[in-house]
Amino acid sequence: LCITETCPSCSVTVLSDQFSPNTTSDVAAGMLIPHTYPDTPIHRQKQWFKETFTYLFAISNSAEASEAGIHLVSGWQVFKSVPKEELPFWSDIVLGFRAMSEAELLKFPQHRFGQAFTTLKCDCPSYLLWLEKRLKAAGTQMYTRKVADLWELHSEYDIVVNCTGMGAHQLVGDKQLFPVRGQVLKVHAPWVKQFIRDGDGLTYIYPGIHRVTLGGTREKGSWSLSPDANTTRDILDRCCSLEPSLQGAQDIEVKVGLRPSRLCVRVQREVLSQGGVKLPVVHNYGHGAGGFSVHRGTANEAAHLVGECISALQGSSSRAKL
């Protein structure tokens, strides 16, 4: 979508072996709460988050908000002891970030410190459909197709943008990419209006438009997409200890996804070369646990790199003519 916006003369085709509702992005809680990528400079991550927050905040304030599934949500992140970093790098991007008051902390007898703020949340399947609709309106073709090798696209396309998430492990043989399995529950508990996140990042309660997402797990290196019944009980127990009213949650649906994790997101231009033939590629994958939080920022950067590929192609074709 960013490419169609920044380069309207480009003809964009989306190829994917799965579309919504069968992607990792459909499983996500969709909270805008960044995760730190250890090998990406903080100023770059902050810029990605800021661009994403600004973009989604504008949608949340528009008549598109409910179709796009974007809404503001307020709540608390609570800690058993005061964290080393009292002010996370994103504290001035979310709204109204402050330390919790004594009165608020009374709700969490096992916790000693907390942060209150308002952020955005995406109802992921709605947002993905809304994005697809906008792509189609921009004239983008969408085909179901599994790509086994980027070179198979060479004869049909000038530039390939690789946004395959965990699929990049096989497609481009990226051994720095690893799965972090996450199991979540989507439940009916319409009385829960505030989010609650344990500062250790393992347990969270995220109210959405229709359902509340209860999490979670972070199992590094696990490729299993099968729900685990013991884990479901454990998630429910942990969430009930933060919000006892969840004992009354109904209609529990279990979802599992593999976070496409790396020490840094790979937003990078590469020119593949084979027998003197060149294929420009822009990679945009490896968003781990924070794909929704930074998606618009990384997409803007990838679109910019596509612009650079176009300039390089135009330069080489004019040189070829000379």
Ligand SMILES: Cc1cc2nc3c(=O)[nH]c(=O)nc-3n(C[C@H](O)[C@H](O)[C@H](O)COP(=O)(O)OP(=O)(O)OC[C@H]3O[C@@H](n4cnc5c(N)ncnc54)[C@H](O)[C@@H]3O)c2cc1C
């Ligand atoms: C339980 C859980 C909760 C999460 N909660 C949050 C949250 O609250 N906030 C947040 O910011 N992030 C969250 N995340 C992280 C977020 O879901 C991911 O970072 C994000 O979904 C990654 O998006 P992606 O588009 O890169 O990958 P995907 O959504 O997996 O999309 C990749 C696409 O590429 C296609 N593909 C792959 N390989 C090929 C191939 N060879 N040929 C053709 N197509 C291919 C796939 O079919 C798919 O459509 C969560 C993740 C999990 C698992």
Ligand SMILES: O=C(O)CCC(=O)C(=O)O
């Ligand atoms: O970490 C969070 O609180 C949001 C959920 C998430 O990003 C995840 O489970 O990966």
